[in-house]
Amino acid sequence: MKQAVSFLVLIISFYSHSQVINASGDYLVKLGNEDHLIEYSLTLSGDGSFTFHSYSNNQKGIPPTVHTYGKGKWTSDKDIVSFYSDKQDMDEKFSLNFTGTKARFISKSARDKTDREIKTRLKFYKSDIFWIKGMEIFKM
Numbered sequence: 001m002k003q004a005v006s007f008l009v010l011i012i013s014f015y016s017h018s019q020v021i022n023a024s025g026d027y028l029v030k031l032g033n034e035d036h037l038i039e040y041s042l043t044l045s046g047d048g049s050f051t052f053h054s055y056s057n058n059q060k061g062i063p064p065t066v067h068t069y070g071k072g073k074w075t076s077d078k079d080i081v082s083f084y085s086d087k088q089d090m091d092e093k094f095s096l097n098f099t100g101t102k103a104r105f106i107s108k109s110a111r112d113k114t115d116r117e118i119k120t121r122l123k124f125y126k127s128d129i130f131w132i133k134g135m136e137i138f139k140m
Helices: 001-017
Strands: 025-032 037-046 049-058 065-076 079-085 094-096 100-106 121-126 137-139
Touching: none
Parallel strands: 065 094
Antiparallel strands: 025 037, 025 137, 037 049, 049 065, 065 079, 079 100, 100 121, 121 137
C-alpha cells in the first residue's frame, strides 16, 4: 500500500510539473524613436519553421534603412527553443545563420494565481549572431 501511494504521488508530481509550451506564433520588439528605429520580428510556425526580420531605420546612417532576414527550423525541449539554419535556407536575402541559437520561453505559470502580468516572450541566451544574444522578443 505504501508503494502504491508513493507511486501515485510520483506520477502526480511528474504530471503537474510537465509543461507543454506553445511557442509558435508571432513575436515583435521595437526599440528607439523616429530618428533611429530598430524592429525585430520573428514568426515561429507550427510546422517547425521560422522566419526572422530585422529592420533598422537610422536617419543619419549609411544606408538609412537596413533589412536583414533569417529563416530555418526550430524545436523546443521544455522551455528551451533551439534554432537551425541549413545551407538551403540561406541566400542573398536570408543571410542570418541561426544555427546554434537558443532562447528561453518565458510565460506566466499556470500555477501562478496572482493578477500580475507576465508578458510571454523569448529571451535569447546563446547565438553566434552577437546582437541577438541577450535580446527579448515579445509574443504578439
